[in-house]
Amino acid sequence: MRQKERAQEVLKRLRTQYPSFITALDWEKPWHLLVAVMLSAQTTDENVNKVTKKLFQKYSHAKDIARATIKELEKDIYSTGYYKAKAKNLKALSTELAQRNERVPDDMEELITLPGVGRKTANVVLHVLYGKTEGIVMDTHIARVTQRIGFTKEKNPPLAEKKMMRVLPKTDWKEWGDLLIQHGRKICDARKPLCEQCVLNDICPTGKKIIPL
Ligand code: SF4
Known part of the structure; x- marks a missing residue:
């Protein structure tokens, strides 16, 4: 599967897992x-x-x-x-x-x-x-998951962001950050990724190494 198609497949699967996203930070002004x-x-x-x-x-x-x-x-x-x-x-x-x-x-x-x-x-x-999208929210956690799923070798968030801006259409930039941050928190933990429970394990190169198919 080509990278652009694989990215769409990742989004499709993660949408089923995380149907809504609201920033968890409290603010008034x-x-x-x-x-x-x-x-x-x-x-x-x-x-x-x-x-x-x-x-x-x-x-x-x-x-x-x-x-x-x-x-x-x-x-x-x-x-x-x-x-x-x-x-x-x-x-x-x-x-x-x-x-x-x-x-x-x-x-x-x-x-x-x-x-x-x-x-x-x-x-x-x-x-x-x-409501503006000028890039992809990419912190160390989102960059880690993006790297594990095999889209970039870059751990540096701004470089990983640049790479994904070429792979994804602009309409998907916001969703990439929203979905991957949740996936990183719930399943693809920094120390102990729960690959057995992950909906991406058959298309994730890191998951395949951990659970040989
Ligand atoms: S298969 Fe494992 S390494 Fe790959 S995204 Fe899922 S939890 Fe992360």
């Missing part, structure tokens, strides 16, 4: 979502929600976060991990947002100029806030 996605790197949405609930109660506006010290912010977001780098980015990002009256940009080029905002964060924000 657009800039809250941007901050929440930025903080979600290398941690769970559940964990981010616990942290942002308190964070946005303590700081009503981006300008309030911008005025806080890095040390204070480190304490506020400590449990999200990588707290030193994230606190610096949070302060710098909030300073930018305060200068923009908390308006979140609606295009990729502008979004990725903001502190701590990479393509993954920008793709999520564009999808959720503006």
